[in-house]
Amino acid sequence: MTFFSMIGFTAPWLLVGLFALPLLWILLRAVPPAPIRRVFPGVALLLGLNDETVQADRTPWWLLLLRALVMAGLIIGLAGPIVNPAPKGQNLSKLLVVLEGSWADASDWEAQQLAALEVVQQSGNQGRPVAFLQLTAPQKDLVFSAASEAARAIKAAEPNAWLPKRNWQGQFDSLGDFDTHWLASPLDWPGRDRLVRDLLRHGSVEVAMSRSSPIGLLPVRAAAQGIEISAVRMAAGQAQGVVVDILGLDPSGVERRLQSAEMGFSAQDLRATTTVDLPLEMRNRISRLVVAGHKSAAAVRLTDDRIQRPEIAILTGETSDREGLILFAPDHYLTQALSPVADLIDGTLDDVLLANPDAIILADVAKVASKEALADWVAEGGTLLRFAGPRLAAAQFEAQTRDPLLPVKLRAGGRTVGGAMSWGAPKTLQSFEIDTPFYGLPVPDEVTVTAQVLAEPGPDLASHVIARLSDGTPLVTRRQLGQGQVVLFHVTANTEWSNLPISGLFVSMLERLSVIGSAANFEPESLAGSTWQLVQQMDGAGELRRVGDRAGIAGAELAQAAISAQTPAGLYQGQDRRWARNILSEDSQLTPARWPDEVRLLGQDQARSHRLGAWFLALALCFLIADVVASLWLSGRLRGGVLAAVTGALLTSISPENALAQMSQDRA
Template sequence: MWMLGPVGFTAPLILMALAALPVLWLILRAVPPAPILRRFPGVALLLGLRDKDAQTARTPLWLLLLRAGAIAAAIIGFAGPVLNPEPPKGATDLPLLIVVDGGWADARDWPRRVDQALRLAEGASRAGRVLALIRLTDTPEAPVFQAAATQGARLAGLQPQPWGPRDLAGWAEVLPETGFETWWLSDGLDHPGRADLTAALQARGPLSIWESPRTVFALAPAGFADGKVQIRAERLPAGAQTEIEVSARGLDPAGIERELARASLTFATGQSGAETALDLPPELRNRLSRFEIVGQASAGAVSLTDDSLRRAKVALIGGGAQAEGLQLLSPTHYLRQALAPVADLINGGLQDVVQAKPDVIVLADVARLTQAESDALVKWVEGGGLLLRFAGPKLAASDIARAEADPLLPVRLREGGRSLGGAMSWGDPKLLAPFPESSPFFGLPIPPEVTVTAQVLAQPDPDLAERSIAALADGTPLVTRKPLGQGQVVLFHVTANAEWSSLPLSGLFVQMLERLAVSTRPAAPEAADLAGMTFTAERLLDAFGRIRPPGGLPGVRGEDLADGALGPDLPPGLYADGDRRVALNVIGPDTRLAAARWPDGVPVEGAERPRERPLGGGFLAAALLALMADVIAALWISGRLSGGLLARLSVLLVLALPVAQVRAQETLPGDDFALAATGEVRLAHVLTGDGRVDDLAAAGLRGLGLRLYERTTIEPADAMAVDIERDELAFFPFLYWPVTADQPLPSVAAYQKLNQYLRSGGMILFDTRDAGMGGGTSPEARRLQLIASALDIPPIEPISADHVLTRTFYLIQDFPGRQNGPIWVEAPPADAEEVEGMPFRNLNDGVTPVVVGGNDWAAAWAVDEDGIPLLPVGRGSAGERQREIAYRFGVNLIMHVLTGNYKSDQVHVPALLERLGQ
């Protein structure tokens, strides 16, 4: 391609014809030969007369310029001018290696990356070069160079992985020693070993980088601190001030997943991180299943939640006064007040609560246990439970843990207790000492009014200092702790009520319980906490942040899960072992995004370059118009341009000009609309405000109408566009509603019309065009949820194999469009039963008022005015087969709308035959 500034020419040799323009100039200006002079005496009678119609001796200059311009425009148009042409990809004769990071960060603009790779493959194919492709999220293997056409098929089906590149240094070791050219489609993030791989690729030949300029957003796992859910997000690059929204999703009381809360995060100018806190009631916090950045389709923008945000089950066991008048003296009163808002409390005997498998068991001044109770409690703690004990008069007077260490106490206790601030005491009430860094309470402010007047004392054993996590100002241990198996035992050396200290009266008491994970479990479990456990996957994330089933993924060791090394054997998701659940997210609590840095001299190309625009058609059109103007001008100069001829030429000129398409959103006014809608059977689509989507919907219904005309007795007229705010809906038996992310919500009056339409027998096909793979997380799916929230829609469920839509005209089991995903229809009544000898249930004549899916049916049905499909579906014959099934689904759908569940009436055939036999 030859470049002239920002314009390139695909056939530059044709431009040499411009050199002939001066020759053309001379030809056009040539004067005919002078006539032979003959003297005729009678001419003398004409002397003095003037001819009113003078003939020019030369072609006028303006006409010469018009003709020369027309020829020049035609020459330039045939030369194939292109504005902002893309630079040639892979101009050398070396083999071409395409390197794709292929991780979660690529998902934000994956189609553009595939298009770029396909362009590279096409260029290599035209040049006869061999091609190899590697995805850095895979296990390093030596690249295999093959014909570019072979690798192109693999590129079209390539998908990103929900983790990042793992072993870039390993890839550097398996590269072949022979030379090759490399194009690296980078996600823009710095991964370990990137410098080694870059150097290895540069040593083999030319290296070029392609990076997307779009910002990468990532969401860290949500934490719980200070009674609020802490949310942190990262972005790269750090540019201007930006605000994003984070959606907190979970199950509502009806068991339906929906958005439960939303928070806004603001990235300051030049800052790569942003944080916020979400204040949620414990009941709502316990329902959360995940957080996601709104509008970002990547696994890094989704954070699954586990036990770290859920209410713990706490068993309270204590003695003492239980009468109403002595409630404040009850050993468990203050504990109930502190834990009731944040935990589920369990009552009962010790043997019973152990069987309930609580997260925490609290013993308030319980001194003696039976051997069976002690054994059961030890086994429960060793299995990962937290035993929280409080001292009291009974524990101080008992003789347990005097000579030998009790497994259910963290330290040995001295006989009796210590009294402070009384007539027989050792001194004044004691204050609390600052918490040491090794304590889980480190950083909590200590109110000066918190004092201790009595306590049980610990024996001065060698490990006492190690097990002490809180102490009084004189160094006496106040709270001690020791591990026991996978669990731990914690002892407060004061009572759980205000009898021995004012600690239960302060907010510090609640904070200390939270730090001990009495109300929430630790957010990031360590390998020791999960050792010996085997987890199975419950839900997994794909690279686009969509929930997918675990499939046949085997069990995962607890140590591997705590290590968090993502890969094919350990994808991000939610893992469970019994009632313990651990979320493995793409972004860890301490993850910070870093930008990739490339060596000097390595060309880096981004997607922000101006789009390539061919100009040949415009030049050829200008040449055609100039030549038509030349014809009119030549006739005018010669005096042969009459009024009638000028009118005919004007009509031809208007017909030759491009005719502006009538947009699909132009609807007929008033009575004309009603007459057009009711004169014949018409399918209709709802206007979205997006011209491209509306045009495609009209083309899709055109294609479906043609198939109905060819294959059934239904002969629909041209489809119509419907404005739900203005037009009457009752004229149409069927509405196709493509959903866009920014589609405005209907007004109150429009909702009334829609609900009346659904109640009176109309059907709406909602199409989010996202293949239904987002689990309700795509922008279109979220918009549909908002739109449908005020519609009178019955309960829906995924379509069953015996639904009448599978057999109204064709026998089908899949319902694809341009994509293939699940669809939802009205759930059958609870009393719908299968009839003996029939393959379906007795559903009478009910027609589902809504069908919900995301398969982009209009794109598969769409044809132009000549009946030729507008958009490709899949690849090759398999794609055309999918288009045919899409047509069959459309035929079944319209037959279902117009005839009801007539197929289900076959359940009455045995009874009718029996009567006829009688």
């Protein structure tokens, strides 16, 4: 059984019209003045005639009451009466209204605010103290006060671009017993179950879940001819199409839509991916991607330097016209691996340094010109990737000194571990260790090494080795030089000493070394010593807002910090780099919330508010029809055809068979 706690009105000021009903009664009951009597001899001729039209000298009281009911029904109906249900549960004296206020609520935020205000108004009419809590902007001390205070706080609340993350243990111990009305997003988040258990210890908890279905954008990847866009949704079950708008800056600095991309979720998929072809110039101007029709920070993806195609220079030291087999050229496989995802730069080392590329690759280059300039470029953040070969091995044999642009000192000559002139078999690769950038990459059994240059043993050699052969000898070594790094593959860049360059592992290793893309530039180990300043902060709806002066954040700390009020999503600036921190990462999933059985979910069985305005207007219309019929009957006009028409209409609305019978009688 449903119990109703109160009756409200959307326009209560119209009820003032009810006070005018007595005046209407007086006006209708007013009697006109008596006529002046005159003697007229011709009246005798009218004696004996019957007057078929009867006019009452005074309006009957019941007709006046009927007309008063018509006016009352119109006034009450236009005032918008609403019958609100009484809340279920323990009905304790205090009520806590909870809004999560995260990016998952942004698309339905206005509706949640209105629902929260309605609950607060009902509690205020019952005289219950109310407190308001936004989980993404919690108060230190909750206070139960008048409903008007909570209403003002709800109206001023805005969704934030992070999920609730806080230890709620002991937060409500001093508040005593209270009921909780929680307006929740459909998304699960860490700590929600613990918060529910804490609230259940103080009273009943009822949850009104939003009907929104969030969609988020995952990191954007640079493709061969454009970008790769991926999106994730919360629940499967039906096919769904998504449109992503690609926004960028025009030459005047105004953000415009550059292109739109369409992707589709199948009925079973939670993730969708599409590739968009974009010219290099257009891709470098992309500022953000937005899922059309979805208002949340997760549906917006800010871009930074990582989306741009890196510029890479490959130098071999050869001055000939490369006569001979192209497959044996030192840079052939490097060019094949890098050209789809990077812009390759040609020229001498001096020309390349002026272009300031993202990486420089030396394929079996023994003598480096402009060595000091190259070292300065690496120290400022560049990546130098070197490959061994016969020339590098011969140079070490002659010089027997360590090159400052090599990560380790090399042993003179080389090592042959397989082939016709060796007793041993080709060596395979060890699994990558956990503290190396290659950790997690699968090692194919078919990758083998037949020759290599060896590193000179030393006390610090192990700290520079990031890949080994099966017998433990170094295959790849690395050393930090200032803000940059120097990496050496102890094999050739072609298939002369190894088949590594023609394997898929080779491309993955280049990605991990930041040669392809620049994702590693924002890893904690690459951000040591850097400081980042937040310049634009993203709100819960995905809009960017300028921020004032804020303290800088250490790069290593920022890379490991989650999105929160202290480290929000947005654009960060550090020296000559931009860093876009977004809501979702590559492995993010949108998990729907699950609630304990003790929580009452407000759904189809919920006693809802009833609007009675239409019923009162319909009742007033019925009374008006009855007034018209009664007035015709009193005046003697409700006869013959009029009476038959009214009767036929009534019979038609009641029973078709009776209506047909009535029509037959009328014809007879």
